Amino acid sequence: MSVLVSRQTRVLVQGITGKVGEYQTAVMLKHGTTVVAGVTPGKGGAVVHGVPVYDFVREAVEDTEANAAIAFVPAVSARGAALEAISAGIEFAVVTASNVPVRDTMDILNAARANGVRVLGPDTPGLVAPGLCKLGVHPERFLRMGTVGVVSRSGALSYEVCKHLVEAGLGQSSVVGIGGGPLWDLDQSDLLRLFQADPQTEAIVLLGEVGGTMEHRAAKVIREEMNKPVIALVVGRSAPHGRKMGHAGAIISGPDETAVSKIDALKASGALIARNPLEVVDHLRGVS
Amino acid sequence: MQLFEFQAKKILEEHGVPIPDGTLVSTLSGLRDLRYPAMVKAQVRSGGRGKAGGVVRVGDADQAEIAASGLLAEGLLGQRVSKLLVEEVIRADRELYLAVTCDGLRAVPVIIAGSKGGVEVEKWAQEAHDGVVRVYCDPVCGLLDSGVHFLAKALSLPYASFAPLVRNLVDVFLLYDAMLVEVNPLALSGDSLVALDAKIELDDNAAFRHVTLHTHLAAVDTASPAGRSTEVGKVAVVPGITHIRLDGEIALISDGAGTGLLTLDMVTDAGGRVGSFSELGAAAGREAMCHALGIALEDPQMKVVLISLIGGLTRMDDVAAGIVDGLEGAASLPPLVIRMCGTAEEEGRQVLCEAGLSSVDDLHEAVCRAVLLAQGAGQ
Incomplete structure (x- = not known):
């Protein structure tokens, strides 16, 4: 057992084609995590470490039934990425970016609470249940x-x-x-x-x-x-x-x-x- | 970034908050042709300005000149005073406290109000918590009418003048990405309310949304040279680095607040004293590391540099390259202890090795070495 995630957790990586996103996706896969999709606007159709990339979270969720998201995007994009994941039906979101404005964080947390989504971050390494699932760095x-x-x-x-x-x-x-x-x-x-x-x-x-x-x-x-x-x-x-x-x-x-x-x-x-x-x-x- | 009083008041005035009539002066000649009696207020960013003598009531231009020349020549609370705000004297029937900030637990703006204001508000609020009321904004609807009525009643203020004022403060808080909008004291004079003092703290992380404003503020800011603080206990923030000057001889650089504080505690427990604390933040890179090392090396008080790195998002080869950059061209090198592990640690060790440097893996070992070196250097 573990908290918040399990072997059944289907992970989506936002910002998967960036330098950090690509690197950490490889590490998460190697750890045994079920990474089912990546999202980078404009890069739909690409494949990163065998993971299909989509333009939008909603497309990725429809195709892959992803239920957890981790975002490797800069602080200026953190609000947009998190709100997209929340509105697309993701149940659990990890926001790694640091230096996210307080107002943006208020929006993320309030949207999450209104939609029954749990959030770690901003400014977090995420979480890992060693051997089961890694949604972190x-x-x-x-x-x-x-x-x-x-x-x-x-x-x-x-x-x-x-x-x-x-x-x-x-x-x-x-x-x-x-x-x-x-x-x-x-x-x-x-x-x-x-x-x-x-x-x-x-x-x-x-x-x-x-x-x-x-x-x-x-x-x-x-x-x-x-x-x-x-x-x-x-x-x-x-x-x-x-x-x-x-x-x-x-x-x-x-x-x-x-x-x-x-x-x-x-x-x-x-x-x-x-x-x-x-x-x-x-x-x-x-x-x- | 904390704004000066005159900047905060300009913003409040533009958003309909009544402020005293005032003139900003930077020379003694600017004091002639003003109306007296008046308040002469030094423009500094520290709290405790009033207690330190930075707010002086003057009866005429001669008294104003005496007060102003002292403040301009001597500064206040360790800061240079280059501007004075000269304001009309407001007769206050009552002085109150009103602020908007963010509540961390509920993730919404919170209005904090006290039925007494002034320089002792902090002390008073801790002694008599029942005099302070809080109203939380709704995440969707903002400040509710019921909340405004509740505050007006709790503070015994006329609703007609209080309601627009508190709403305007919340607007300013959100519009400018503020961390704090504080009016202390807020004066009740007859039926009208006036913001006698104003403090606005902006969220530096939101500067990208307010480029013009932040560029303008940085240009006005001549208080301290960019990037470092020389005064003990002062905090300076440069992009990617938090630097605090302390009272010791070990310069500590870390790649995260938690690990930096842990190392600081461990150095202190081992009998060492940290004199310069730099934290790079979780996504630190080569440039931030180089810059932080530059700050440590330039400080003649530092006998030892201790670099404490454990990378998650931060790649150790990036920061190792930053260490090499930072040492290049340095005139004299104090003893250097590097503790480095985590993401891309092997590549990082390779970078150090090529520059003739080495690192240790264990934090306790690194701390002990640094403390011993500092004690050796002191003898």
């Missing part, structure tokens, strides 16, 4: 099928921790990047619940960071809804206080945005606190 060397569920705001931080897991002989059930924010559809709390319900997942690694208040909500979920062990690593303990957006940022969230306040809340909720990836591995060995 995680480096292959750091992936191995196993029982640890990993959820992260930062892509690179999840690679780092997955590297340590694999080097310690541990594997992952799913590795999910929810995106760098500041807006999210699926957040840490959603993923904690999914991992709690997933029979393959025996322990969860929660990777948080300074800024926002999402980890405080996650702490509440851990305390009230979970019995699987959660290991939390929150980075940014030694970061200087970031630039505040006027008074509104402080008024909305108060002092809860620091890494230390999040670590305190997660600790109080019963999560095991790690200060670095080595301690994540130590905790995992302790609970297994």
